[in-house]
Each structure stands twice: as C-alpha cells, then as structure tokens.
Amino acid sequence: MNARRHLALTAAFALIAMALPARAQAPSLADAAGSYSIATSSRIHFSIGQTGGGGIAGNFAKFSGKFRIDGGNVSRSSVEFTLFPESVRARERRIENFLRSSAVFDTDNYQTVTFRSTRVTQTGPSSANIEGALTARGKTRKERFAVTLTDWDKRSISFTIRGSIRRAPYGMDVGTPIYSNVVEFDMDIKGLRR
Amino acid sequence: MLRNGENDFGIVTIVLHWTIALLVLGLMVVGFAMRRIELDPALQFSLYQWHKSLGFTALGLALLRAIWWLTERTPRPVPGLHPFEHAAARQTHRILILLGIITPLAGWAVASASTLNMPSLYFNIIVIPHLPLQQSDSAEAFWALTHALLAYVMLALVAIHIAAAIYHQFVRGEAVLIRMLRSGFRRSDAAPVEAGEASEAVAGRNDP
Numbered sequence: 142m143n144a145r146r147h148l149a150l151t152a153a154f155a156l157i158a159m160a161l162p163a164r165a166q167a168p169s170l171a172d173a174a175g176s177y178s179i180a181t182s183s184r185i186h187f188s189i190g191q192t193g194g195g196g197i198a199g200n201f202a203k204f205s206g207k208f209r210i211d212g213g214n215v216s217r218s219s220v221e222f223t224l225f226p227e228s229v230r231a232r233e234r235r236i237e238n239f240l241r242s243s244a245v246f247d248t249d250n251y252q253t254v255t256f257r258s259t260r261v262t263q264t265g266p267s268s269a270n271i272e273g274a275l276t277a278r279g280k281t282r283k284e285r286f287a288v289t290l291t292d293w294d295k296r297s298i299s300f301t302i303r304g305s306i307r308r309a310p311y312g313m314d315v316g317t318p319i320y321s322n323v324v325e326f327d328m329d330i331k332g333l334r335r
Numbered sequence: 336m337l338r339n340g341e342n343d344f345g346i347v348t349i350v351l352h353w354t355i356a357l358l359v360l361g362l363m364v365v366g367f368a369m370r371r372i373e374l375d376p377a378l379q380f381s382l383y384q385w386h387k388s389l390g391f392t393a394l395g396l397a398l399l400r401a402i403w404w405l406t407e408r409t410p411r412p413v414p415g416l417h418p419f420e421h422a423a424a425r426q427t428h429r430i431l432i433l434l435g436i437i438t439p440l441a442g443w444a445v446a447s448a449s450t451l452n453m454p455s456l457y458f459n460i461i462v463i464p465h466l467p468l469q470q471s472d473s474a475e476a477f478w479a480l481t482h483a484l485l486a487y488v489m490l491a492l493v494a495i496h497i498a499a500a501i502y503h504q505f506v507r508g509e510a511v512l513i514r515m516l517r518s519g520f521r522r523s524d525a526a527p528v529e530a531g532e533a534s535e536a537v538a539g540r541n542d543p
Contacts, residue, residue: 193454193462233450244377315377319384319456 169266173293174212177332179205180297184329185224190321197236197320203228208258208332210298215263220271224254244315251278259283267291271302277311286326295334302328336518339407346518348407351400353515355435356493358393362386363490370483387446388458390439397435404432413509427496434489441482448474 188198206222226246231237241248258273267290275284286304293299304326308314314322338345344352368374369382412421446455447465450472455463468474504512 191454192456195452236451239376239380242376244375244380315380318459319454 168290168293170210170215170218170263170269170290171212173290173298174210175298176207176209176335177298178207178335179222180331180333183331186327186329188325188327189323190325192319197231199229199231199236199240201226201228202230206256207335215269216261218258218261218269220256220258220273222256224256225252226254226277227252245313247278256284275306278313280311282310297334298332300328300330300332302326302330339410340519341408342410343514343519344410345407347403349515349518351396351403355393355396355400358389358396359435359489359493362389362393363486365389366483366486384456384459387442387455390442391455391457391463394436394439394443397432397439401432401436404428410514413503413511413514415507415509416503424499427492427499431489431492431496434485434492438482438485438489441478441485444468444478445475445482448478450475 183204185201185204186198187200188196190196201224203225204223206220208220208222209218211217227241227248229237229240229246231240240246243249246254254275254277256273256275258271260272262270262272264270264287269288270285271288272283272285274281284304284306286302289301291299291301306324306326307322308324309317309322336343336345337347339348365382365386369379369386374382412424416424443455443463444466446453448468448470450470452465452470455465457463468478500512500515503509
C-alpha cells in the first residue's frame with residue numbers, strides 16, 4: 142500500500158517536473174492563436190471606491206462572448222462581449238436592486254451591456270490593450286481594457302483584464318461624489334477553444 | 336435686541352426657533368417621502384443625502400438652541416395664562432428642545448449602524464464620521480424605528496405647540512405668537528402681572 146502510494150507520488154512529481162519548463166516562459170499571445178468562447182467560469186469583478194475608504198464591489202454572474210486571437214497579426218484579433226446587468230451580485234440585496242434600478246443599469250429597459258473591440262495593440266509578449274465600443278443604457282463610448290495572458294493549453298486560455306470606466310457618461314452618475322465616478326473592472330476571463 | 340428681555344424674545348431666540356422649525360418640518364416631509372413613497376431610485380438616493388445634511392444642520396442648531404435656552408433668561412409668561420397652561424407649555428418646550436437633539440442623533444445612529452456603511456458627506460463637502468456603533472441589520476432596524484418614533488412624537492408635540500400658539504394668540508388674544516415673530520415686542524396693554532404669577536415665572540425660569 143505504502144509502496145504504491147510512494148510510486149504514485151513520484152510519478153506525479155515527475156509529471157510536474159516535465160511540465161514546468163514549458164510554463165517557465167511567459168505565455169505568448171501569438172502561440173495561443175485561435176477562436177474561443179468565453180466560459181461561464183470566468184469572473185467579472187467590479188469595484189467603486191467611496192469617500193473615506195471602502196466602497197461597493199461585486200460581480201456579474203451572467204455574460205457571454207467570444208474572441209479570436211490572430212496568430213500572424215495579434216492586432217487583428219477581436220472580441221465581442223455581452224454582459225447581463227440583471228445578474229449583478231453585491232454584498233447586499235438592496236445594493237443589487239439599486240444597481241438594477243433605473244438609477245443605474247435600468248435593466249427593465251436595457252438588458253445588456255456590450256463591448257465590441259475595434260483595435261488591439263500588443264504591449265508585450267503576453268499583454269495587449271483592447272480598444273472598443275462599450276454600450277450601456279443606450280450610450281456607446283470608446284473604452285480601453287488592458288489584457289494579460291496568464292495561461293493556456295490546447296483547449297482553454299486565461300486572461301486577466303483590467304479597465305477603469307467612468308460611469309457618468311453612460312447616465313449612471315448617481316451617488317457621486319460619495320461614490321467614485323470610476324468603476325474598476327478586474328476580470329478573469331477563461332476562453333474555451335471553439 | 337439679540338438677547339431675550341424680561342417680556343420679549345431676542346433675535347437669537349427668534350431666528351433659532353424659526354430656522355429649526357423650518358428645518359424640522361422639511362426633514363419630516365423629506366423623511367416621509369424617501370421612506371414611505373415609491374420614488375425614482377435616483378431621487379430617493381438624493382433625498383437621503385439631503386436628509387442627512389439637513390439633519391446634521393438641525394442637530395447643530397438644536398444644540399445651540401439648547402445651550403441658549405439653558406443660559407439665557409426666559410421672558411415672563413404672557414398675562415392671563417393659568418399656572419397649569421404655563422407649566423404645560425414649559426414641559427412641551429423642554430421636550431421639544433430635547434427631541435430636537437435626540438431625533439437627529441438617532442438618525443445619525445441609523446447611518447452609522449447601517450450595513451451599507453455609506454459615508455455621510457455633509458452637503459458634498461466634508462465627511463461626518465459614523466457614531467461608534469456596531470453595523471448590523473438589527474441595529475439599523477432598531478435605530479430606524481427609534482428615529483421614526485421620535486420624529487412622530489415630535490410631530491405630535493409640534494402640532495400641539497402650534498395649536499396652542501394659535502389658540503392663545505387669536506382666541507384668547509394673548510401675544511404668544513407675536514412675540515416669537517417680532518423682537519422688542521411690548522405688550523400694549525401692559526397689564527400688571529399678578530404677584531404670585533410673576534414670582535412663579537421667575538422661580539420657574541430655566542428650571543433644570
């Protein structure tokens with residue numbers, strides 16, 4: 142029994158040791174070329190600072206999207222993303238209801254927030270800036286997100302995406318200046334190869 | 336005439352009285368609207384912030400009013416007032432002055448105990464810190480109920496106070512309302528105050 146367990150552990154360590162050199166170098170965008178759909182295991186986190194510290198934070202449970210990484214020319218890559226603000230999750234029900242209300246997302250009249258990339262600029266071997274059209278509450282504006290590739294294998298790919306979006310231009314300025322005008326997005330996006 | 340006289344109120348008392356009266360009634364209207372009426376959520380949010388800023392203002396003025404009331408002389412009661420009426424009026428005034436302080440304090444406690452932990456940004460200028468209370472749903476509910484009950488008690492007393500002022504001014508012809516409107520007001524009839532009533536008025540002045 143002990144010997145078998147020892148053998149299994151040795152085998153596991155050997156496998157990890159073999160895998161390590163491949164992971165030692167930063168993942169490269171060009172190598173991860175392909176078409177992906179965004180997995181539901183992704184995490185769309187946001188936070189809004191408040192005067193005197195603290196603030197509101199939460200995430201969106203429902204979203205969908207797809208993206209394509211062009212191996213030959215990363216700048217020709219593209220992404221389409223749809224968020225359902227009705228699925229917003231925060232630490233309290235009354236915060237969620239307020240965010241869904243006509244004061245913020247107005248989910249009765251606007252069911253989705255969408256993002257369509259217009260320009261991808263590679264900023265490093267595993268990072269890029271994505272510029273695109275963000276539409277919320279019927280208003281469309283150009284916004285930019287910073288993307289870093291964190292992991293990928295044959296079937297899936299992972300990114301962290303960060304962006305700071307000013308909410309006032311979308312008609313969501315309620316609560317300023319107690320709550321910051323700037324919404325910080327911190328997303329862990331997992332893509333599954335299509 | 337900044338200070339109270341023997342028979343009249345000074346400008347400080349009059350201005351504090353009417354400013355606090357307007358603030359308190361405004362706060363009651365806003366407080367009722369934001370809690371009991373279905374409103375646009377953004378408007379409701381805004382009303383809450385106005386209610387807090389105006390409420391802190393009312394608290395500050397009510398404290399000044401209380402200090403002024405404790406340190407400044409109280410004019411003699413208008414002649415013709417029964418000792419019972421005078422005593423009832425004194426009691427009502429005392430409780431109103433107290434409620435003017437503890438009602439906004441209870442409101443401050445609501446904001447402090449709320450799990451929303453929303454800062455009180457006084458007129459969007461300066462953050463007023465929370466009272467050192469535990470933040471929980473039950474604490475918030477307790478203070479919200481206390482705040483509302485105190486406000487309703489105050490509203491009832493204000494109604495009695497107004498009714499009494501109108502009754503004495505217009506039915507009995509006693510200058511109780513006029514002298515809270517105009518400083519330096521002198522009783523034209525200058526009726527001599529009965530000895531017993533005068534001494535009672537002096538003795539009863541600012542009793543603790």
